Amino acid sequence: MFKGSIVAIVTPFKKGRVDERSLGDLIDWHIRQGTNAIVPCGTTGESATLDYKEHFRVVAFTVKAVNKRVPVIAGTGANATDETIMITKEAKKAGADGALLVAPYYNKPTQEGLYRHYKAVAEKVRIPIVLYNVPGRTAVNILPATVARLAEVRNIVALKEATGDMKQASEIIRLCGDRITLLSGDDFTTLPMMALGGKGTISVTANVAPKLVSQMCSLWAAGRYDEARKIHFHLEPLNAAMFFETNPIPVKTALAMMGKIGEEFRLPLCEMATANRDKLRKVLKDLKLIR
Numbered sequence: 001m002f003k004g005s006i007v008a009i010v011t012p013f014k015k016g017r018v019d020e021r022s023l024g025d026l027i028d029w030h031i032r033q034g035t036n037a038i039v040p041c042g043t044t045g046e047s048a049t050l051d052y053k054e055h056f057r058v059v060a061f062t063v064k065a066v067n068k069r070v071p072v073i074a075g076t077g078a079n080a081t082d083e084t085i086m087i088t089k090e091a092k093k094a095g096a097d098g099a100l101l102v103a104p105y106y107n108k109p110t111q112e113g114l115y116r117h118y119k120a121v122a123e124k125v126r127i128p129i130v131l132y133n134v135p136g137r138t139a140v141n142i143l144p145a146t147v148a149r150l151a152e153v154r155n156i157v158a159l160k161e162a163t164g165d166m167k168q169a170s171e172i173i174r175l176c177g178d179r180i181t182l183l184s185g186d187d188f189t190t191l192p193m194m195a196l197g198g199k200g201t202i203s204v205t206a207n208v209a210p211k212l213v214s215q216m217c218s219l220w221a222a223g224r225y226d227e228a229r230k231i232h233f234h235l236e237p238l239n240a241a242m243f244f245e246t247n248p249i250p251v252k253t254a255l256a257m258m259g260k261i262g263e264e265f266r267l268p269l270c271e272m273a274t275a276n277r278d279k280l281r282k283v284l285k286d287l288k289l290i291r
Contacts, residue, residue, distance in 0.1 A: 001128055001157050002071060002098060002181060003199040004036030004221070005214035007206040008044040010252050011058060012261040018054055020061055022261045026207075027065045029260070034214035035206060038066060039100055041075035043137065044204050044248040049266040055087065060094040073130055073202075077102030081117045088125040098128040100160065100202070105138040111146045122153045129155055130202075134162040134185060144168060148175040160185040160202045166192055173197045187213075187239040191232040194220045204242045205235060208254045208289060234287075241283040244276040253280060257290050 007030055012022035030038060040062040041047040041055055050058065059074045066072050074091035076099040078084045088099045103109075104117055122129050131150065133142040141163065150156045161169055162185025169189070173182055173196055184190040184201040194200070194217070206213040212231055219228035244250050249265065253272050256263035257280075263271065272280065284290045 002037055002073060002130065002183065004217045005034070005200060005206050005210065006037040006039060006073065006183065006202045007035050007210060007213075008039045008042040008075075008202050008204055009062075010207055010248055010255060010261065011041070011045040011047075011050065012252075012255075013264040013266065014262055016264075016266075018050075018058060019262065019264075023058070023061065024065045026255075026260060027062065030206075030210050031066070031069050033210035034218075035070065035210045036200065036214065036217070037071040037073055037097075038062060039073045039075060039202055042100055042132075042202070043075075043102070043134070044207065044251060045075060046248060046266060046269065047075050049269070052087075056090045056094065059091050059096060063095040071097035073098040073100050075100045075102070077104070077132060079104040079106050081120050084117070084121050085124045088121055088127065088129075092125055092127045096127065098130055098157070099125070100130045100132050102132040102134060103138045103140050103142055105140075108140050111143055114140065114142055115146055115149050118150050118156060119153055122155050126155055128157045130158040130160055130183070131156065132160045132162070132185065134160075136162070144171040144175050147172050147180065151176045151179040157181060158183055158199075161189075161193070161198075162186050164189055166196065169193050169198065170196050187242065188236065191216065191220065191228060194228075204247055204251050205239050207251045208242075208258070208284075209235065209238060209287070237283050238287055238289075241280050244280055245272055250276070250280055253277060254284055254289070257281060257284060 012019035158181035
């Protein structure tokens, strides 16, 4: 259901408020560039700094701006199951095509707790659900056996896998087969994961180079492996640059350098250190994304 280049879109700010004009322009640009789906209010969208009203507004605005041209997968995860259900219901009400649910963070549930959490949300909200496994932020790893159990739940359709562990990705596909769609959650693993059987990526890099990420995914799906591999290597410096500092600081800085958004964050996120900014600028120049 969800495949190809899916952008985890940034949330632009202007004078402390969501900059809807810039967000709308970004959405139109992505669709013209070939992005296959859009994720508002994910990690890259600074969801942790949005209040409920802003969160719901960004999702509703994105759905309206996209206007059914591509799917919208709303970030709706939280560290309490009841809260996750509430946010996911709001996303469905707004017209989102799916929901991206990060593993509950900070409280470190067991594998059984993770299973019950996701199953409860799926049963309460009949919307296609994408699991999101990012232990570096949540301090808990959704293990392949748990993914396999969850793949039996009808509306759990995909997994964003951001461990960077190809052995784990391989085991997920071995256990689940075509019962769940595997998506890369780290740009450097997109091509290796597609080689294992993954169907695309929920990407940070696609914010900055949407056409190239989309082309890489399309070429791989078409069996044009050498051409896809060439784009992968071309993008690797940019993939690395997106994590010179905590995401989404570099990607928002890059978009500001490209003239797409204003350079504004919400504390505790702040502007890049000068040395890292200079390194980022060089990468963007080398890839001809800026002059």
